[in-house]
Amino acid sequence: MRALIAAVLTTVVALPAPALTKPSLREVQEIEDPLFAVAVAKEVSDYCEDISPRYLKGLVELRRLKARANELGYSDTEIRSYIESDAEKARMRAKGEELLAQNGVDYGEPETFCAYGRAEIEKNSAIGVLLRAK
Structure with missing residues (x-):
């Protein structure tokens, strides 16, 4: 038992300090929140034919997030x-579905995606800036 504890402590002490304290990316709000906005915007544009994604803006945002995560x-x-x-994708999907449901979006009614998307565009929200009404 002492040998096991010593081995674990040796391993932990050998790790660089950032490796010990670095949170999961899901806990880094400056990464998680914009990534979530991109995911929701994509979902809205997938279900509403009257709204298209702003691909270039989304791509620029994803590259910015990657660069920022590297800086961190x-x-x-x-x-x-x-x-x-897969676990993070499922978590993000559940979070997105909850947000959409709270805003009256129904997967059986594509127009609800359109109404939500138009409202986000009008608010110029983090989701709305990633969408364009056709």
């Missing part, structure tokens, strides 16, 4: 792992 000490591998994680 996250490696490309850590970022990719977060973005490609």
Whole structure:
């Protein structure tokens, strides 16, 4: 038992300090919130034929988020792992579906996506700036 504790402590002490204190990217609001906005904007544009995504703006935002995550000490591998994680995708989807439902969006009624999208565009919200009414 002492040998196991010593091995664990040796491993932990050998890790650089940032590796010990760096939170999951989902906990970094300056990354999570804009990424969530991109995901919701895509969902709205997928379900509403009258609204299109602003692809270039979305791409620029995603590149900015990656650069910022790198500045915060996250490696490309850590970022990719977060973005490609099935668990994170499911969590983000559930969060998005909850937000949409709270705003009266119904997957069975595409017009509700349009109404929500138009409202976000009008507010010039983080989601709205990623959308364009056709």
